[in-house]
Amino acid sequence: MWVFLASEVMFFTGLIGAYVVLRMSHPAWPGSEGHLNVWIGACNTLVLICSSTTIVLALAASERRDLSAVRTWLLLTAALGSVFLVVKGFEYAAKFSHHIVPSTNVFWSCYFALTAFHALHVLGGIVFNLVVLAYTGRPAWWASRGRRLELAGLYWHFVDIVWIFLFPMLYLF
Amino acid sequence: MTSASHASVRLSLTIWAWLAGLVLLGVILSELAILPLPHSGVIAVVAGLSTVKAGLVALYYMHLKGDRRLLVFVALVPFLLIALALSVVFSSAFVRL
Structure with missing residues (x-):
């Protein structure tokens, strides 16, 4: 998992590096076509941070062998991840309704590319969490596969860390 | 819940509070321009x-x-590799200038 995460770090840092170089060469940023709502972005950041905490609480419940609590915290984590994606979907819809698309200018190309790749990772994390949630259905499954919760947690925290950097870059700078 | 588990949960919630506070602080510093710094400083x-x-x-x-x-x-x-790659990108940009 750590080697996979290292490759993911390089993937996102490559994208972010390209964004920084483009940002520095364009003084008018994001341009006159439109702006992002900082408070929606901040709320979505808080949602992801909450989901990171809930998966930590799922892991703590797993160490206590409290499967019922593991189930609750994992469901909450997946739900918060879904909220993040729904909010992102509304943001996309608002931009599309104002005819802002990836080809509008270089900022919006970067915005849609970075956020879409991140959203795909969030979706992957939600699926991973739901798979681990399914293991809680039977104690025998949990005994043999419960350790995957730790891997799901590592992946989810990685997704959170990526957004922690994307949010200020896209919404605040 | 054991005392160790209780302490672990309490630590997780403390970290959550710090993270949430730092998010809000970043937004406030950026949006309200209360720091006497140029944009690059903010x-x-x-x-x-x-x-x-x-x-x-x-x-x-x-x-x-x-x-x-x-x-x-x-x-x-990966962070070290990317820092190296970015330093090459920026140093070449400065050389062109």
Whole structure:
């Protein structure tokens, strides 16, 4: 998992590096076509941070062998991840309704590319969490596969860390 | 719940409070322009806050704080490679100038 995460770090840092170089060469940023709502972005950041905490609480419940609590915290984590994606979907819809698309200018190309790749990772994390949630259905499954919760947690925290950097870059700078 | 587990949950919630507070602080510093700094200075401060938040998640939620050094090495190598790559990009940009 750590080697996979290292490759993911390089993937996102490559994208972010390209964004920084483009940002520095364009003084008018994001341009006159439109702006992002900082408070929606901040709320979505808080949602992801909450989901990171809930998966930590799922892991703590797993160490206590409290499967019922593991189930609750994992469901909450997946739900918060879904909220993040729904909010992102509304943001996309608002931009599309104002005819802002990836080809509008270089900022919006970067915005849609970075956020879409991140959203795909969030979706992957939600699926991973739901798979681990399914293991809680039977104690025998949990005994043999419960350790995957730790891997799901590592992946989810990685997704959170990526957004922690994307949010200020896209919404605040 | 054992006392160790209780302490672990309390630590997780404390880290959550710090993370949420730092997010709000970054937004306030950036949006309300209350710091007597140029825009580049504000960017540096907010980027520093993001690094602190990422560090808190990595150290306390991903348990890098108490993990083996090899794992820390695996996690840090990409950052070092990217820092090297970015320094090459920016140094070439300065040479062109």
